[in-house]
Amino acid sequence: IAADEWARAVDAIQRTDEVCLACHVCPDGDALGSMLAFAQALRALGKPFTASFGDAFVVPRILRFLPGLDLLTDPADFPAEPDVMVTFDAAGGERLGTLAANAGKAGELIVVDHHASNTRFGTTHLVDPGAAATAVLVERFIDLLGVPLTHDIALDLYVGLVTDTGSFKYRSTTPEVHALAQRLLAMGVRPEQVAREVWDRAPFGYLPVLAAALGRARLERDVANGLGLVWTTVTRADRAAHDLPYDLLEGVIDVVRRTDEAEVAVVFKEDDEGAWQVSTRSKGRVDVGRACVALGGGGHPTAAGFTLHGDVEPAVARLRGLLTEIEVSTR
Numbered sequence: 133i134a135a136d137e138w139a140r141a142v143d144a145i146q147r148t149d150e151v152c153l154a155c156h157v158c159p160d161g162d163a164l165g166s167m168l169a170f171a172q173a174l175r176a177l178g179k180p181f182t183a184s185f186g187d188a189f190v191v192p193r194i195l196r197f198l199p200g201l202d203l204l205t206d207p208a209d210f211p212a213e214p215d216v217m218v219t220f221d222a223a224g225g226e227r228l229g230t231l232a233a234n235a236g237k238a239g240e241l242i243v244v245d246h247h248a249s250n251t252r253f254g255t256t257h258l259v260d261p262g263a264a265a266t267a268v269l270v271e272r273f274i275d276l277l278g279v280p281l282t283h284d285i286a287l288d289l290y291v292g293l294v295t296d297t298g299s300f301k302y303r304s305t306t307p308e309v310h311a312l313a314q315r316l317l318a319m320g321v322r323p324e325q326v327a328r329e330v331w332d333r334a335p336f337g338y339l340p341v342l343a344a345a346l347g348r349a350r351l352e353r354d355v356a357n358g359l360g361l362v363w364t365t366v367t368r369a370d371r372a373a374h375d376l377p378y379d380l381l382e383g384v385i386d387v388v389r390r391t392d393e394a395e396v397a398v399v400f401k402e403d404d405e406g407a408w409q410v411s412t413r414s415k416g417r418v419d420v421g422r423a424c425v426a427l428g429g430g431g432h433p434t435a436a437g438f439t440l441h442g443d444v445e446p447a448v449a450r451l452r453g454l455l456t457e458i459e460v461s462t463r
């Protein structure tokens with residue numbers, strides 16, 4: 133990111149009377165953690181702001197411990213024509229859902245993101261596909277604004293960092309990532325408490341739902357030029373039988389993707405409206421982000437997703453084709 137992009141962004145925040153913040157729909161730890169960290173920095177600066185996210189305005193259960201949730205505003209009350217708007221972790225304008233219209237009317241639209249599939253929407257681009265998380269860029273932004281870290285800002289940034297690096301397991305886990313983690317832990321963040329909130333807990337109903345999903349998993353060894361595909365579904369009926377809310381399904385893909393015989397893992401999760409939210413993962417030899425872009429979604433080369441309105445079987449057929457076409461990376 134060029135120095136003058138950072139300077140533009142800082143200048144826009146300093147000169148405006150109100151900053152409008154939005155992260156992507158169905159926010160994950162990086163989207164919401166990044167935005168709430170920034171919101172708290174603006175509060176420390178005494179700068180008025182509005183912070184929200186589009187579509188169903190529901191904070192996922194696993195993120196309900198984040199500091200700063202009280203700073204969120206219903207998207208219905210988001211300024212229609214923001215002077216300065218900042219987006220977090222959104223690869224394209226459509227990832228803002230209903231707030232895409234507000235972004236379209238913004239005088240200055242600062243995009244803070246780390247997706248390779250970023251569409252370069254907006255007027256100021258704080259976009260670095262080399263960053264492990266949007267939270268990495270937000271830490272820099274907050275520093276440039278001259279706001280000192282607090283425990284609560286550090287906790288929000290840490291949640292972004294730890295979720296997007298898969299608990300410091302993914303390829304994106306660099307020495308710089310650990311240096312940032314060190315800075316955040318030094319502010320008093322407790323990693324075991326974060327892990328307990330985000331991953332290491334679930335109601336008992338999670339176990340039978342996971343069992344149902346794993347029980348119908350299919351391994352297709354011939355897909356992706358012999359690299360293999362494993363996929364399964366979690367239906368509304370599975371969840372209804374055990375009273376399990378949709379937003380507790382995030383961990384299913386992490387079990388399925390262990391499969392040695394498959395380079396690519398896919399989980400189709402049926403949401404409360406009957407649409408399928410599809411999570412895809414690869415081990416690094418196939419770019420699932422490109423496959424998901426072709427299916428109307430997006431993401432990173434090794435972690436991506438899309439929304440499916442329709443049946444699963446034809447979508448798996450499309451995926452088989454895409455995964456076989458997409459060149460195997462040389463990494």
Ligand code: 5GP
Pocket residue numbers: 223224227247410411412428429430431432435436437438439
């Ligand atoms: P997850 O499977 O954890 O929901 O998503 C994995 C990654 O895929 C996320 O980091 C996000 O960047 C991306 N992703 C998931 N769903 C969509 C989608 O519908 N559109 C886009 N553009 N990206 C998505």
Ligand code: MN
Pocket residue numbers: 156160162163221
């Ligand atoms: Mn995200």
Ligand code: MN
Pocket residue numbers: 162163221246265266296
């Ligand atoms: Mn992210």
